[in-house]
Amino acid sequence: MSKLTKVILSEKDAPTHWYNINADLPALGVELPPPLHPGTLEPIGPEALAPLFPMELIMQEVSTERYIEIPEPVQEVYRLWRPTPLFRAHRWEKALDTPAKIYYKYEGVSPSGSHKPNTSVAQAYYNAQEGTKRITTETGAGQWGSALSFACQLFGLECKVYMVKVSYEQKPYRRVLMETWGAEVIPSPSVLTNAGRAILDKDPDTTGSLGIAISEAVEEAATRDDTKYSLGSVLNHVLLHQTIIGQEVIKQLEMFDAGWPDVVVGCTGGGSNFAGFFYPFLAAQIDEGKKTRIVAVEPAASPSLTRGKYAYDFGDTGQMTPLMKMHTLGHDFVPAPIHAGGLRYHGMSPQISAVLDARLIEARNTTQLPMFGACKSFVQAEGILPAPEAGHAVWGAMGEALACKESGEAQTIVFNLCGHGHFDLSAYDAYHAGKLEDYEYPDEKVAASLEALPLIT
Ligand SMILES: *Cc1c(COP(=O)(O)O)cnc(C)c1O
Numbered sequence: 001m002s003k004l005t006k007v008i009l010s011e012k013d014a015p016t017h018w019y020n021i022n023a024d025l026p027a028l029g030v031e032l033p034p035p036l037h038p039g040t041l042e043p044i045g046p047e048a049l050a051p052l053f054p055m056e057l058i059m060q061e062v063s064t065e066r067y068i069e070i071p072e073p074v075q076e077v078y079r080l081w082r083p084t085p086l087f088r089a090h091r092w093e094k095a096l097d098t099p100a101k102i103y104y105k106y107e108g109v110s111p112s113g114s115h116k117p118n119t120s121v122a123q124a125y126y127n128a129q130e131g132t133k134r135i136t137t138e139t140g141a142g143q144w145g146s147a148l149s150f151a152c153q154l155f156g157l158e159c160k161v162y163m164v165k166v167s168y169e170q171k172p173y174r175r176v177l178m179e180t181w182g183a184e185v186i187p188s189p190s191v192l193t194n195a196g197r198a199i200l201d202k203d204p205d206t207t208g209s210l211g212i213a214i215s216e217a218v219e220e221a222a223t224r225d226d227t228k229y230s231l232g233s234v235l236n237h238v239l240l241h242q243t244i245i246g247q248e249v250i251k252q253l254e255m256f257d258a259g260w261p262d263v264v265v266g267c268t269g270g271g272s273n274f275a276g277f278f279y280p281f282l283a284a285q286i287d288e289g290k291k292t293r294i295v296a297v298e299p300a301a302s303p304s305l306t307r308g309k310y311a312y313d314f315g316d317t318g319q320m321t322p323l324m325k326m327h328t329l330g331h332d333f334v335p336a337p338i339h340a341g342g343l344r345y346h347g348m349s350p351q352i353s354a355v356l357d358a359r360l361i362e363a364r365n366t367t368q369l370p371m372f373g374a375c376k377s378f379v380q381a382e383g384i385l386p387a388p389e390a391g392h393a394v395w396g397a398m399g400e401a402l403a404c405k406e407s408g409e410a411q412t413i414v415f416n417l418c419g420h421g422h423f424d425l426s427a428y429d430a431y432h433a434g435k436l437e438d439y440e441y442p443d444e445k446v447a448a449s450l451e452a453l454p455l456i457t
Pocket residue numbers: 114115116143144232233234267268269270271272273274342343387389390418419420
């Protein structure tokens with residue numbers, strides 16, 4: 001019999017509910033500290049978020065219901081590209097000469113090319129339901145801005161995207177994609193907001209950062225009645241929407257007759273694709289006692305999980321968001337312009353941070369040259385060109401596979417290939433030309449940024 005290469009679930013096997021890990025945190029021994037008001041430092045209730053988000057998303061943020069039903073109009077949009085395929089990397093296994101069995105979930109088949117529409121569609125839907133007319137957001141590499149532009153267009157909402165300036169200049173095609181879906185795209189920092197003007201006064205040549213762009217988008221939403229704000233990662237409800245990924249993977253591994261994986265690997269920026277991929281494995285750990293190693297990979301240039309501090313910090317540079325306890329490099333962190341733009345955030349999702357603190361997962365980092373090396377090995381065997389963000393998961397999976405070669409163990413490795421790199425060819429070009437440099441965030445800079453953390457005990 002021929003070897004199975006991919007499993008595509010039928011639409012009727014698509015998940016109908018999101019899995020809410022909040023319900024299981026106590027059973028996992030994880031404590032999730034509450035967000036605090038940036039002024040009073042008291043825990044904030046859901047109503048404090050009402051100027052920014054529709055009520056349904058705020059309720060999901062704090063819900064402890066284990067499964068939350070996906071509204072039919074959202075499922076209907078998901079069916080444009082979901083369920084997504086799970087592949088067995090036969091050719092890459094052979095190229096690596098490893099006894100390991102490698103599987104990868106491919107989220108790059110979505111209209112915008114990554115996992116992000118899983119949440120943007122849900123967020124646009126709930127906003128439209130509650131009468132929102134406009135949504136503001138920030139985008140780094142342009143993946144989130146694209147996903148939200150697409151979703152807003154489907155539900156008749158205007159979309160304004162503050163795009164980190166360095167990406168706006170490096171990635172004009174992402175801007176064109178967003179504009180084609182009907183969005184307005186502004187390079188950040190801009191002169192349109194107080195937050196943007198304050199940064200430009202201090203540093204007119206700044207390349208921008210996600211933290212700054214968030215401040216701009218939040219300010220606009222907070223000061224206009226018809227406008228809400230939308231975040232593509234970090235928050236509980238965003239991670240929740242991504243859990244369809246892992247639910248599909250578990251069914252697909254069964255159809256492959258793959259057994260339970262020894263290790264699952266994902267990349268982390270704010271933590272959403274990784275969470276959506278592995279949370280359902282933790283649910284199975286609770287329900288059936290099945291265990292797997294869970295490995296997060298992040299860039300050495302933006303190492304919040306591996307070198308940041310687990311402390312309360314602002315989500316943005318302008319200090320407007322609630323304080324969240326998370327692994328952070330400090331809210332005034334300005335990353336080097338490495339190519340994995342979607343992973344250049346100073347913080348990490350509070351849920352993922354708490355799960356790491358409870359030692360349920362492991363975290364690693366890599367510089368970009370070894371990461372692109374892993375991508376090249378993967379693309380030449382499997383054909384799919386990974387986004388540099390997803391390349392961190394490729395690198396992590398390759399490390400596990402090579403360790404198996406060393407030990408002779410035929411482990412089962414599953415990783416999340418959360419996006420394609422068709423808009424990142426200039427990064428591959430620079431890699432081929434030998435122009436990419438390895439960069440690790442220096443210790444002095446980590447220490448300096450952490451000094452600016454608000455003191456909360
Ligand atoms: C946005 C993005 C990421 C980082 O965000 P997470 O919330 O950590 O998933 C990673 N990969 C791709 C392809 C992205 O677009």
